[in-house]
Amino acid sequence: MALSGFFLLFFLLMHLSINLLSVFSEDAFNTVSHFMGYNPLIQFLMQPILIAGIIFHLVMGMVLEMKNRKARGVSYAKNNAAANSTWMSRNMIITGIMILLFLVAHMIDFWAHEIDYKYIAANAEDPTRYWEELHHKMGDPLHVGIYVVAFVFLSLHLMHGFQSAFQSVGFNHNKYTPAIKKLGTLYAILVPLGFIFVALFHFLTQSH
Amino acid sequence: MSDKGMNLTLKIWRQKDSKSKGKMETYKLSDISEHMSFLEMLDVLNEQLINEGQEPVAFDHDCREGICGMCSLYINGEAHGPDRGITTCQLHMRMFNDGDTIVIEPWRAAAFPVTKDLIVDRSAMDRIQQAGGFISVNTSGNTQDANAIPINKSDADKSFDAAACIGCGACVATCKNASAMLFVSAKISQFALLPQGQVEAKERVDNMVKQMDLEGFGNCTNTGACEAECPKGISLENIARMNREFIKSAVLKDK
Numbered sequence: 001m002a003l004s005g006f007f008l009l010f011f012l013l014m015h016l017s018i019n020l021l022s023v024f025s026e027d028a029f030n031t032v033s034h035f036m037g038y039n040p041l042i043q044f045l046m047q048p049i050l051i052a053g054i055i056f057h058l059v060m061g062m063v064l065e066m067k068n069r070k071a072r073g074v075s076y077a078k079n080n081a082a083a084n085s086t087w088m089s090r091n092m093i094i095t096g097i098m099i100l101l102f103l104v105a106h107m108i109d110f111w112a113h114e115i116d117y118k119y120i121a122a123n124a125e126d127p128t129r130y131w132e133e134l135h136h137k138m139g140d141p142l143h144v145g146i147y148v149v150a151f152v153f154l155s156l157h158l159m160h161g162f163q164s165a166f167q168s169v170g171f172n173h174n175k176y177t178p179a180i181k182k183l184g185t186l187y188a189i190l191v192p193l194g195f196i197f198v199a200l201f202h203f204l205t206q207s208h
Numbered sequence: 209m210s211d212k213g214m215n216l217t218l219k220i221w222r223q224k225d226s227k228s229k230g231k232m233e234t235y236k237l238s239d240i241s242e243h244m245s246f247l248e249m250l251d252v253l254n255e256q257l258i259n260e261g262q263e264p265v266a267f268d269h270d271c272r273e274g275i276c277g278m279c280s281l282y283i284n285g286e287a288h289g290p291d292r293g294i295t296t297c298q299l300h301m302r303m304f305n306d307g308d309t310i311v312i313e314p315w316r317a318a319a320f321p322v323t324k325d326l327i328v329d330r331s332a333m334d335r336i337q338q339a340g341g342f343i344s345v346n347t348s349g350n351t352q353d354a355n356a357i358p359i360n361k362s363d364a365d366k367s368f369d370a371a372a373c374i375g376c377g378a379c380v381a382t383c384k385n386a387s388a389m390l391f392v393s394a395k396i397s398q399f400a401l402l403p404q405g406q407v408e409a410k411e412r413v414d415n416m417v418k419q420m421d422l423e424g425f426g427n428c429t430n431t432g433a434c435e436a437e438c439p440k441g442i443s444l445e446n447i448a449r450m451n452r453e454f455i456k457s458a459v460l461k462d463k
Contacts, residue, residue: 064427068385071426073318077219077232078311080285081384084436090384092429164430170455172448 001064002168004057005161011050012191019198026131033130037114058100065093088160095157102150109137138202147199151192158188213239214301217309218253220265223322226329230322232311242302246289247272247279249301266325272297274439277374280381281326282313287378287437295376295439315381319388319423330377332423333391337375339419340412341395343404354404363401370397372440379434379442385426390434392420393450394442400453410461413453 018036022029036042081090088095113133117123138144162184166172171180216237223230237256240249247269254264270278279296283289289299304310312326320328345351371394379390396413399405405412428447435444 064429068387068426068429071318071386071424072316072384073386074316076282076285076313076316077221078285078313079282080290081433083286083290084382085384085431085433089429089431160430167430167444167448168428168451170448170450170452172445174445 001057001060002165004053004060005165006169007053008057009158009162009165009187011053016191016194016198020194022131022134023198023201029131029134030128034125034127037118037130038125054103058096061093061096086160088156089164092157092160095153098153099150099157102146102153105146106150109143135202135206138199139206141203144199144203148196151195154195155188155192158191159185162187212306213241214304214306214308216240216249216304216307219309219311220326221313221322222265222325223314224324226321226323230325240301242300242304244301245272245297246281246283246299246301247297266327268327269297274298275374277376280315280328280376280378282315282381284311287315287382288376288439292436293439293441295374295378298439315377317377317380317386317425319386319425320377320380328377330375332425333375333377333388335423336388336392336416336419337395340408340415341399343399343408345404357403359402366445367398367401370394370401370442370446373398373438373442374440376439378437378439380425382433382437383426383428384431384433385429387428387434388420388423388425389428389447389450390438390442390444392416393446396450396453397446400449409453410457413450413457414461417450417454 018029018032021032138147163177163181166177166180171177218235218237219232220235221230222233235253235257237249237253240252244252247267250265250267257264268278268280270276272279274295274297277295279288281288281296283296283299288294288296289303291299291303314320314322314326315328315330317328319332320330323329373391373394375391377388377391380386380388383390396416399412400409430444430447432444435442
């Protein structure tokens, strides 16, 4: 969980940086999006690695959850779990499934469209279309609403996941762990907030 | 401090033996002193049950001074009850109020089957310990004094803190995954931090983790519940150390 988690933490940062470009410059966003969409190294090496990373993370997460449920056996009649652990740490499977559901919607939303554009409809390359497509998609309030809610779940997932990944690989140190926990909270707030900011930016700057 | 006795409603898990299906039973107790320990309160209940010709509630206990690791009990949804850094025998009735309902259950884990009422079989922990929780010392008669080897004070302190684990099983009981990793990591850490533990370090972590999985304990998801409920304050740092030892062993071992 931790290793694929680290990988996904890194991926999120990269995804967010590209999204943020769309706020500052239409051209820059188009250039980078076109590169990500047509560079063979990205398309046929990095993208499969990313998909494998995500699938590994979610399959292992579910296997872990099932094994751990089995290990409890009979459940308690009264359990005051809030007294000793955070909601986020106990409900990674719930926030994780919510993120998975969002990912499915997100893939249909963007990725399926790309596959259709490039391979099924076999349109010619158009390096200037991305910003407009994104801007148009984020004009729909339901669309933006789903994205915002999904990022709240992502934030809850990261609140526990970031620092937990360090502990799992054996990194726990008197001096550094408190800083890692603070950094994790910061990451869990700022990264989803960044995504929400981009979605709202496009929603609020619609001209039509 | 008033000595007015408390009236309590107890909901206790009753189960005849490991094969029977148990259920929660309700009992009323009156005039319980706030100075009593939780186990003394149960003693009062059992005396009452015996006088009424009923079967007393079976629960584990031994030293009653918080060092043996025998007592257990999941009280009002927490291992060893609502207080911190103590075992059930050190939990006092002053933590409760007159008129309270107290729910008392055995440790719940697939690896800890209930033998009777509130008693569970914790021998899975013994088997983990036997799988590697020891060092081999030559007892030929000229055994070297352990103090002859200089040991860094901070390592010695951390090792001692890990060795404070009394193996009560509160970590397993409280973990949402019924994971025994706090226990196992404490038993690994107490040796991993000392020179005497290095000889068998590779095999120790491997064998103990293997036995832990075999017994059916869950996996750690770093909720930190074990550390919060541990009567001996065993730190999560030990689990990280166990994970490091495990990775080291996986890389270095021969087979």
